[in-house]
Amino acid sequence: MSFIDFEDVTFAYTPVEGDLDAEGKQIIPPVLFDHFTASLPSSFVSIVGPNACGKSTLMLLASGRLKPIRGTIRLFGKDLSTIHDENEKNLLSSFIYQNMEFEQDEKLADLLMQVYEAGGHAQKSGDFYKDIISVFELSSITARKLNGLSKGEIQRTLLAFSVLYGSKSIFMDEPMFAMEQKQKESCLDFLKHYSKEKGIPVYISMHELELSRKYAQDVLLIYPNRDMTFGSPDEVLVPEDLEKAYGIPAALLKDSENLTRKNLKELSEQTVQNT
Numbered sequence: 051m052s053f054i055d056f057e058d059v060t061f062a063y064t065p066v067e068g069d070l071d072a073e074g075k076q077i078i079p080p081v082l083f084d085h086f087t088a089s090l091p092s093s094f095v096s097i098v099g100p101n102a103c104g105k106s107t108l109m110l111l112a113s114g115r116l117k118p119i120r121g122t123i124r125l126f127g128k129d130l131s132t133i134h135d136e137n138e139k140n141l142l143s144s145f146i147y148q149n150m151e152f153e154q155d156e157k158l159a160d161l162l163m164q165v166y167e168a169g170g171h172a173q174k175s176g177d178f179y180k181d182i183i184s185v186f187e188l189s190s191i192t193a194r195k196l197n198g199l200s201k202g203e204i205q206r207t208l209l210a211f212s213v214l215y216g217s218k219s220i221f222m223d224e225p226m227f228a229m230e231q232k233q234k235e236s237c238l239d240f241l242k243h244y245s246k247e248k249g250i251p252v253y254i255s256m257h258e259l260e261l262s263r264k265y266a267q268d269v270l271l272i273y274p275n276r277d278m279t280f281g282s283p284d285e286v287l288v289p290e291d292l293e294k295a296y297g298i299p300a301a302l303l304k305d306s307e308n309l310t311r312k313n314l315k316e317l318s319e320q321t322v323q324n325t
Contacts, residue, residue: 054125055123055124058121059120060119061116065077083111085121090112093268095252098256098257100274103295106223113139114142125219140217143217144217153197154197157194158192158194158196159192161196162183162188162207162214170218171214185240187206205228208225220251226238226256235264239265262287263283268283269282
């Protein structure tokens with residue numbers, strides 16, 4: 051049985067009222083997935099591809115956070131359209147969104163323990179809880195209030211949440227962009243081993259191709275037209291496929307997540323001029 055099954059799935063975002071073009075007409079979002087069918091395995095997977103290729107949307111659909119216009123999505127063989135209880139959905143999959151922020155003035159330590167106690171771990175262990183706090187470098191800030199955490203601290207907290215809650219699978223949408231490089235590598239190393247030891251699928255989108263190459267068990271590369279390539283890092287992160295996906299020479303694709311399409315285009319043009 052596959053981990054995720056998409057069967058004839060079509061999806062487009064709902065038009066936003068008041069979102070008009072230059073002629074005053076309602077902007078209709080394009081169809082992102084059209085009669086999409088695919089099966090994806092249980093693995094520690096890095097999802098890569100250019101901006102707006104559908105990485106976030108794919109994970110939101112796979113985790114049941116978005117509903118397709120038509121078609122069926124199964125997670126662990128269960129039709130997501132039949133799950134109406136939020137707790138059941140959360141135990142099936144955790145999702146870490148981009149740019150999440152806290153507004154509560156609750157102490158971090160209190161919320162971490164609440165998440166752990168409410169989650170799906172069959173046996174609660176004080177040692178496991180302490181290990182997670184240590185791995186994600188939260189020990190020194192547990193007395194702080196949530197609304198006073200920095201962006202990097204929030205991201206480490208959310209990673210801890212996803213593990214402490216004990217869902218059967220984890221989806222993460224660029225969860226580490228505000229972290230220092232050493233922290234990113236430490237988190238990815240832990241998540242890779244956690245996924246393997248516990249048999250928990252982890253799908254994580256990120257820009258840094260070198261981190262994907264170093265830590266991912268498998269890579270899902272999504273092209274602008276929503277075609278996909280899945281396989282080991284050595285099979286997928288090859289110059290020909292990367293150039294097809296990103297539309298620039300592979301030599302310009304560094305691991306910096308701050309390289310926007312505009313930056314990459316300028317670098318590409320400079321390269322052409324210098325050759």
